[in-house]
Amino acid sequence: MTAYLLRRLGMLVATLLVSSFVVFAGLSLAPGSPLATLSGGRSLPPESIAVLVERYHLDEPFLSRYASWIGNAVQGDLGVSISLRQDVSDLIAARAGTTAGLILYAALIMVLTGVGLGLLAALRPGIVDSLVVMSTAVVIAVPPFAAAILLIGVFAVNLEWLPAFGNGSGLWDGIRHLTLPAVALATAATAAIARVTRTTVRKEMDHEHVQTAVSRGIPYMTVVRRHALRNAAVPIATLAGMTTASMIALAAVVERAFGLNGLGAYLVNAALSKDFAVVQGISLVLVTAFVLVNTLVDVVAATLDPRIKLGRQT
Amino acid sequence: MSSVVTSQRLPARPRTHRWRPGLGPLGTTAAVTILAAVALAVLGPALTSADPNTSDFAKAYGAPEAGHPLGYDGQGRDLLARLLTGAGTSLLGPLWVVALSMTAGTVVAVTAAWVGGRLDSVVSAALNVVFAFPGVLLAMLVAAVFGAGLGAAVLALAVAYVPYIARLLRSAALAERRKPYIRALEVQGAGAWAICLRHLVPNILPLIAAQATLFFGYAMVDLAIISFFGLGVQPPDADWGVMVASGQSGVLQGFPAESLMAGGCIVVLVVAFNVLGERLCGPARPGVRSSPRRWRFRFGAAS
Amino acid sequence: MNALLTVTGLTVRLPLDGEPRKVLSDVSLGIGHGEAVGLVGESGSGKSMTARSIARLLPQGAQVEGEIGYAGTDVRALRGQGLRDFRSKVSMVFQDPRAHINPVRTIGDFLTEALRVNRRVSRRVADGQAVRALEEVGVADSRRRLRQFPHELSGGLLQRVMIASALLTEPRLLLADEPTTALDVTTQAEVMAILDELRRERGLALLFITHDLELAAAVCDRTMVMYAGRIMESRASALLHERPLHPYTAALTAARPSVLRRVHRLTTVPGRPVSAFEAPGGCPFAGRCAHVEDRCRERRPDLRPLAGGEVACVRAEELHQEPAVTRD
Numbered sequence: 045m046t047a048y049l050l051r052r053l054g055m056l057v058a059t060l061l062v063s064s065f066v067v068f069a070g071l072s073l074a075p076g077s078p079l080a081t082l083s084g085g086r087s088l089p090p091e092s093i094a095v096l097v098e099r100y101h102l103d104e105p106f107l108s109r110y111a112s113w114i115g116n117a118v119q120g121d122l123g124v125s126i127s128l129r130q131d132v133s134d135l136i137a138a139r140a141g142t143t144a145g146l147i148l149y150a151a152l153i154m155v156l157t158g159v160g161l162g163l164l165a166a167l168r169p170g171i172v173d174s175l176v177v178m179s180t181a182v183v184i185a186v187p188p189f190a191a192a193i194l195l196i197g198v199f200a201v202n203l204e205w206l207p208a209f210g211n212g213s214g215l216w217d218g219i220r221h222l223t224l225p226a227v228a229l230a231t232a233a234t235a236a237i238a239r240v241t242r243t244t245v246r247k248e249m250d251h252e253h254v255q256t257a258v259s260r261g262i263p264y265m266t267v268v269r270r271h272a273l274r275n276a277a278v279p280i281a282t283l284a285g286m287t288t289a290s291m292i293a294l295a296a297v298v299e300r301a302f303g304l305n306g307l308g309a310y311l312v313n314a315a316l317s318k319d320f321a322v323v324q325g326i327s328l329v330l331v332t333a334f335v336l337v338n339t340l341v342d343v344v345a346a347t348l349d350p351r352i353k354l355g356r357q358t
Numbered sequence: 359m360s361s362v363v364t365s366q367r368l369p370a371r372p373r374t375h376r377w378r379p380g381l382g383p384l385g386t387t388a389a390v391t392i393l394a395a396v397a398l399a400v401l402g403p404a405l406t407s408a409d410p411n412t413s414d415f416a417k418a419y420g421a422p423e424a425g426h427p428l429g430y431d432g433q434g435r436d437l438l439a440r441l442l443t444g445a446g447t448s449l450l451g452p453l454w455v456v457a458l459s460m461t462a463g464t465v466v467a468v469t470a471a472w473v474g475g476r477l478d479s480v481v482s483a484a485l486n487v488v489f490a491f492p493g494v495l496l497a498m499l500v501a502a503v504f505g506a507g508l509g510a511a512v513l514a515l516a517v518a519y520v521p522y523i524a525r526l527l528r529s530a531a532l533a534e535r536r537k538p539y540i541r542a543l544e545v546q547g548a549g550a551w552a553i554c555l556r557h558l559v560p561n562i563l564p565l566i567a568a569q570a571t572l573f574f575g576y577a578m579v580d581l582a583i584i585s586f587f588g589l590g591v592q593p594p595d596a597d598w599g600v601m602v603a604s605g606q607s608g609v610l611q612g613f614p615a616e617s618l619m620a621g622g623c624i625v626v627l628v629v630a631f632n633v634l635g636e637r638l639c640g641p642a643r644p645g646v647r648s649s650p651r652r653w654r655f656r657f658g659a660a661s
Numbered sequence: 662m663n664a665l666l667t668v669t670g671l672t673v674r675l676p677l678d679g680e681p682r683k684v685l686s687d688v689s690l691g692i693g694h695g696e697a698v699g700l701v702g703e704s705g706s707g708k709s710m711t712a713r714s715i716a717r718l719l720p721q722g723a724q725v726e727g728e729i730g731y732a733g734t735d736v737r738a739l740r741g742q743g744l745r746d747f748r749s750k751v752s753m754v755f756q757d758p759r760a761h762i763n764p765v766r767t768i769g770d771f772l773t774e775a776l777r778v779n780r781r782v783s784r785r786v787a788d789g790q791a792v793r794a795l796e797e798v799g800v801a802d803s804r805r806r807l808r809q810f811p812h813e814l815s816g817g818l819l820q821r822v823m824i825a826s827a828l829l830t831e832p833r834l835l836l837a838d839e840p841t842t843a844l845d846v847t848t849q850a851e852v853m854a855i856l857d858e859l860r861r862e863r864g865l866a867l868l869f870i871t872h873d874l875e876l877a878a879a880v881c882d883r884t885m886v887m888y889a890g891r892i893m894e895s896r897a898s899a900l901l902h903e904r905p906l907h908p909y910t911a912a913l914t915a916a917r918p919s920v921l922r923r924v925h926r927l928t929t930v931p932g933r934p935v936s937a938f939e940a941p942g943g944c945p946f947a948g949r950c951a952h953v954e955d956r957c958r959e960r961r962p963d964l965r966p967l968a969g970g971e972v973a974c975v976r977a978e979e980l981h982q983e984p985a986v987t988r989d
Contacts, residue, residue, distance in 0.1 A: 059487045066491060070503045081503065185628035187579040189586045189602055190621035197614045252760040259716055260775040261748035275765050293492035297583055312587045315502040323502040330495055349765055350810040
């Protein structure tokens with residue numbers, strides 16, 4: 045297990061280095077000088093240019109610029125926003141909570157609803173199963189922005205149950221404001237989890253060891269929980285984790301659709317206004333979170349399946 | 359004469375990834391849907407006399423009327439004309455993404471599988487590491503650097519998809535490379551290029567086609583997302599993703615037609631591509647159609 | 662005989678290719694308290710299905726006729742808690758322990774599951790019992806084994822674990838479905854010896870399913886031979902083994918290699934075994950029998966008493982008189 049964790053840690057560091065390098069190298073790939081990219085085409089007074097050159101070590105070679113950038117980033121210094129003239133780290137810190145809350149909320153909806161529907165379909169062949177299979181086949185193809193528009197139209201405009209715009213204030217109001225966005229973000233993912241739960245639970249229920257448990261007089265639902273669901277937990281947890289990771293990038297869609305003040309929406313705005321320091325900073329944070337969640341998923345999968353620990357699978 | 363004899367002794371080239379002749383009713387429906395969408399996109403301009411970009415603010419959110427069967431959007435533009443023109447951009451973008459990423463992915467996969475050894479290990483390790491970049495995020499980064507536009511988005515997505523495609527095809531190419539008929543061709547002195555292009559790639563072509571179909575659907579969603587952000591297709595050009603975004607204010611005012619219809623088109627086509635892709639490569643057993651690996655692939659990755 | 666288990670006229674049909682096919686035909690048997698009964702036959706003869714019917718483990722869609730009584734209760738009428746109580750009094754040992762033990766749960770969890778879930782025994786107490794049970798089946802270092810996973814144990818060890826778990830709930834009847842078939846020969850003997858010894862110590866009744874007539878004879882008081890979903894012969898093991906009444910039993914005996922006889926080539930029963938739904942009218946074995954006559958094909962012979970047992974063959978008396986029963 046230790047060897048596995050060490051190997052996984054090595055991969056994590058390598059991936060983070062490559063990802064951060066991609067994020068950083070974008071600046072040099074851009075047509076025109078890095079300075080022009082950083083300023084986003086704005087004309088700046090000479091003092092500001094001097095600050096930028098100093099800040100980004102623009103007079104140094106490429107790799108040493110990367111080294112100082114990543115060094116600062118690790119210490120929490122992600123540079124200064126050109127348009128807002130504020131520290132990128134502060135801007136990120138102010139918005140990270142919304143995005144994290146949104147993703148956690150969506151992940152919760154996804155796991156509870158998805159596993160519930162999948163179990164229902166797996167254990168009730170016939171009409172219930174067909175309904176779940178057919179509806180998930182369609183829902184899985186609904187992109188988050190389409191789900192968002194639909195939810196706004198139905199629940200906010202027609203039924204007026206939930207707000208369609210903004211963050212809200214206070215805990216309860218905040219949750220109310222996050223509900224529709226979280227559902228929109230979780231929609232397709234829930235369908236995917238439901239389908240995987242259905243297939244794997246059904247496959248597990250056919251295994252002989254389930255029959256052993258039944259033959260010992262263990263109650264049906266206990267057999268389902270202790271054997272079918274427990275054994276299906278590895279693929280379900282893996283998919284749930286990776287889906288949660290993908291939400292880190294997709295959150296931008298619902299944040300924009302619902303006017304939420306989160307990281308993703310801010311990233312889109314920064315990309316539109318070419319505020320490159322902000323784009324870099326947020327990209328770095330999001331990619332890091334993405335990689336961390338994916339690594340966590342692998343480690344969790346390894347602890348859930350004793351056979352992986354032996355290193356038979358990597 | 360002797361060459362004739364040896365070629366007769368060659369083991370027959372086995373068809374590993376068979377084309378499945380029957381798509382089934384669902385698969386056929388999906389294929390027909392896709393073909394219909396392509397036909398509409400090509401014939402689009404001929405089907406309506408209305409111009410997709412002429413706006414008449416007096417008719418904003420106007421109801422359907424003669425010559426304008428779907429009514430108007432928030433800027434008084436003909437919705438049918440915009441949907442039809444949008445079909446073109448919404449299908450061409452993914453086509454480019456798939457063409458680029460499939461070509462690059464196949465080249466990487468076949469090269470790694472063919473050369474093997476050190477190169478293969480390096481490529482595999484590299485693919486593992488690059489795995490980690492979400493396509494949409496890369497597209498935002500690229501848009502920030504090169505400016506918003508369909509071209510940048512297509513390029514970014516294509517690059518982001520390559521590792522997934524290459525990983526998938528590498529294992530297929532590797533399995534194919536170990537087959538006796540390839541060995542026989544090598545012994546016979548056929549060149550690597552000839553073997554790869556004339557035998558190996560054609561034999562994994564059905565798998566490539568199936569993956570291309572699936573990835574077409576993913577690319578469609580991802581491009582629509584990027585256009586929804588305003589980083590892809592630029593208004594006033596019609597595109598389904600752009601239409602969903604521009605129709606959002608209409609939804610809030612109780613005129614959801616534009617967003618709903620554009621979103622509906624995307625969903626229907628993505629379902630069709632998913633179903634067709636699954637039929638082309640999925641397991642033959644009915645009832646076990648969704649493979650965890652595929653959803654993991656979709657949700658853990660491309661977005 | 663004070664029967665613990667009685668099966669009368671059991672007929673089972675399973676859906677195969679969309680239509681119900683008969684896999685068991687009019688099977689009747691009884692097992693007394695503490696009695697060991699062997700059920701012998703080739704694959705597809707219905708011996709496992711018989712055990713599954715008794716344990717109520719038939720697949721969905723199975724059509725069952727006949728009666729199964731266990732200590733005075735009608736097993737087929739059991740539902741819910743009653744069925745679960747019955748199952749915990751009848752333990753099953755399966756053929757392939759690797760497939761029948763959950764790979765992601767520990768050995769300790771497997772052993773104590775029934776105790777903890779059904780009897781609400783505390784974890785500590787259940788673990789203690791599991792350790793003792795493992796020692797009884799000859800598993801050394803049992804404390805450590807509880808924390809191990811199935812893939813860390815050999816097949817022989819796993820089957821001992823399975824036997825230990827079957828005995829932990831103190832059942833009165835053990836259904837052993839080819840418990841040694843998946844093991845290698847030396848392990849087979851050890852596992853069989855342990856099973857036999859523990860059964861005798863506890864006075865457990867046993868239904869022992871095997872394709873090995875000699876093994877059944879060694880372990881069981883009484884042996885039944887099944888063919889095509891029917892019982893062909895049922896007698897005390899020693900008698901059955903030495904002087905088989907049914908030509909099928911005789912053929913099985915002759916096919917068994919022996920250390921006492923020296924042969925050039927192993928005898929086999931000609932033809933392939935048939936399932937109940939494939940069996941021809943008349944005697945199901947008629948197509949492969951060396952002593953077949955016209956009347957064998959006319960009417961299906963019933964099981965009737967003969968020479969201290971029961972046999973389903975119209976020519977059993979004649980063949981019983983002939984000194985050489987083995988096929989020529």
